[in-house]
Amino acid sequence: MAVVTIPGSKSVTARALLLAAAAAGRTTLVDPLLSDDTEAFVDGLRALGYQVVADGREWTIDGRAAGPGASRAEVFCRDGATTARFLPALAAAGRGTFAFDASDQMRARPMAPLTRALRSLGAGLTFQGEPEHHPFVVEARGIEGGTIRLDAGTSSQFLTALLLVAPLSRDGLTIEVTDLVSVPYVGITLAMMRDFGVDVEVDGGTYTVPAATYRAHRYQVEPDASSASYFFAAAALLGRTVEVPGLGRDALQGDLAFVRVLEQMGAEVRQTSTSTTVVGGRLQGVTVNMRDISDTMPTLAAIAPYAQGPTTIVDVANTRVKECDRLEACAGNLRRLGVEVDTGPDWIRIHPGTPNAGRVETFRDHRIAMAFSIAGLRTPGITLDDPTCVKKTFPTFHSVLAEVVQEIAREARLARNGEQFAAHLDTGSVGPE
Template sequence: MSLVEIPGSKSVTARALFLAAAADGVTTLSRPLVSDDTEGFAEGLRTLGYDVLREPAAWRITGRPQGPGADGAEVFCRDGATTARFLPALVAAGRGTFHFDASAQMRRRPLAPLTGALRDLGVEVTHHEREGHHPLSVRTGGVEGGEVVLDAGLSSQYLTALLLLGPLTRTGLRIRVTDLVSAPYVEITLAMMRSFGVEVRRTGDVFEVPAGGYTATAYPVEPDASTASYFFAAAALTGRTVTVPGLGRGALQGDLRFVEVLERLGAEVQIGADATTVTGRELRGGTVHMRDISDTMPTLAAIAPFAAAPIRIEDVYNTRVKECDRLEACAQNLRRQGVDVATGRDWIEIRPGTPKAVEIETHGDHRIVMSFAVAGLRTPGTTFDDPGCVRKTFPGFHQAFAAWARQHEG
């Protein structure tokens, strides 16, 4: 058995940074993820006039319930979707004009449902090039509140941004959602808002968020469940046993449900109070629905050729509008490896085969790299055209994974 320490959750770190910036008082985040995405979020807060003190094991953020202190600030969001979607919502509650831009990759990703909702709430949002995309400016005198209708069928981050904004409005928000993908990420948001003193009431597809603001707190960041998926998949693929501490029955992140998928496909899984263990057995085929845990779709797709029967992954259309079209990127790379693959609008089916070693086309997507690195345990010689893009969420991935693999060889 091997014990694997996983870096802090990207999703939790980003939400905690927003909440800490908006809260009354000083918040201490312990074990936050240090990566390009989270550093970009913290840098964006500093650009907006927030005090963010980074120490090795903790970050301290002094909240500004009144909003940003740097009217006219220009924020570059890098590749970070949470930065690019959450910060415009944060500044909407303040006063002034704020400008946002992002990398070419992030400029391609859609924002229209969120910025449309902000406009419906009276915020002036200007898209400077392509409507519904970065770059953009937000001109605001604060948000009164009220009711808004939102389509979160492409990303749950649109809903999270509005939920986080709600307590900063003058009268609160009532959000009616017409479609929602990756629902477990919304549960993370609601649980974290509760930790900062706000209780959201949900009735079906309607979320009622009270006004009143947030209260600073000490907040520990749990390990990243999406990152853990690569080590769980490695166990499933190699017959080893992997235990990840810090992710157990009380974990916030829905992506821990990836181990349930592995269990259905033959792995042995034990979820304890504060740790999860996966032991590999023969990988079976089957059909799985991954709408709510779609960030782990590439993890399963990459190892699927080693199953005894075809694996079909369904209801993952939203993976087409991530850092790249992940569904198509997985299909193309698997075909280049000589694997028989079929795809549709929102599904991919991978048939058993023996993948050959090729250079994986990553499309600058960290999850493509990490997923095919797992499969590389059974396909020696696999390389990547951009291995460094893992810095987005796990800068030390290659070293950590190589160390795990060496331990396995020993």
Template structure:
């Protein structure tokens, strides 16, 4: 049995940084993810005047419920979607002029549903170039709150940003959501808000799902960050594909992250899965079977499944993943194109991909600077030696040490 230590969750670290910055008091974040995305978020907070002390084991954040400490700032969000969506929302609750820009990759990704919602709440927000995209400027004067309707069918991050904002408004928020993708991420948000002292009411209505967020702010916490379930998916898939066994400590039955449900997909394909109180184990026990699976709620693990799909005994069809087309790249087509370059038969539609069994041949993977494309096709390389990547270093976004960790796994297994 191989135990793999997975870095802290990117999603949880980003939310925890927002909550800590907004809370009354000093918050300690234990075992946060240190990667390009989270370092960019922390640097953005620093630029806005928040005080953060960082060590290898913990980050201490001095909260400012009143908002940024500086009246003006220019924040560069790098490639981070959470940074580019959460920080302008946090800044809106303060008072000052704050400009946000991002990498070319992040500039292409939409933020329009969120910025429309902020404008509906009275926030003076201006896009400088393409409407609904970075760069943007927030002329902040606090947020009164109130009612709004949101379409979160492209990204659950729009809803998360508004939920996190709610307790910082004067009157609270009532958000009616007409469409929602990656719903488990909202579960993460609500659970974490509860840990920082805020209870959100959630109910179904004829108009959609209603979230009622009370005003009153957050209280500081001592908060541990669990391992990243999306990152763990590569090691679970590797075990299933190679006929080996992997255990990830720290991810168990009570894990916040919905992406741990990827192991259920592997179980359906024939892997042995054991989810314990504080760890999860996956073991490969023979050939993987074909499957048709809806991955709307765990779409970040779609590339992981696509990368091992050719080795299944039957077709693998992944459905309801349109939102993967507006991630760091069009992940659905990136997976399809790379598999075709390896000689695998693939068909795609607007929100689905179907992969036929085959024997992938070595090729250079076109990564589109997307960390998940690299890490997914690293798993393919267990059965197809000679696969290379045009930008292997883009894994720094979420797991700078991925290649070393994966090489150590291969060495231990002798594959």
């Protein structure tokens, strides 16, 4: 069995950084993720006037319940969606002028539901390029509170950003959500807000947040379930066993439900309170709705050709507005590898087949790169045009995958040797006379 240590969750790290910044006092984060995205988030907090010491396994953040300490700042969000969406909301809770910009990739991603909400809460926004996109300037006068309506049908991050800063509002905030994707990510937000001392009242699609002060404390970041999906998929694809410690049955992250998809396909899943293990078997095609775990859609798409029978993934329109159009990226790469694929506006069907060797176009998307690296375990000669893009969330991915493959190969050799030894015993050719 290969035991894989997965870095801290990107989603949990980003939320914990903002909660710590908004809390009164010093918070220590244990085992946060160190990646390009979280470095951008830390740099942004520092620009906004927060003291952050990000060193080793424990990071400290000196929070301010009144919002950013700086009155002027320039924040470059790089490719990070959480940085680009959470920090402008935090800035709006302060007082001053805050300029935000991002990479070309992030500039193209939607922001309108959040920017419109911030304007309705009293912030002034001036766009310096395409309206409702980065770059823009926030003229912050504090968050008024009250009641707003929000469409979070393209990204749950719009709702999370507002929920996280709502306690800093003058009067509390009620958010009426008309559409919502990736619901489990909102569950992470609500659970972590409780951990930091603020309870949110939820009634259907209405979220009511009181004006309150977050409690600074020591917080453990759990491993990243989206990153773990690649190693669970490797176990399923190769018929081997992979265990991930730190992700048990009570983990916060909804993407751990990906193992249930593998279970439907024929893998065995074992969970304890502290770990999850996947044992590979003969894979069968499935039809599965991945609206709530859409970050793992590329993982399933990459291994689907090796299953018996077609695999259909539905209700994943939001994957078209991620770092790239992930649905089309998966379809195009699979076709280049010789796999038959059908697509629609919010679905993809992958037919069984034997992928050929070929070059995968990653579109600078870490999830495309990591997903198709797993396909390469079964098809020698699959290469990536940009293997370094994994630094966004998992800088050591390729070395960790190599270690897991070596362990799996070692166990396979031991198993073969054991089978040969047992055969010799059966024939009486080995053992005492």
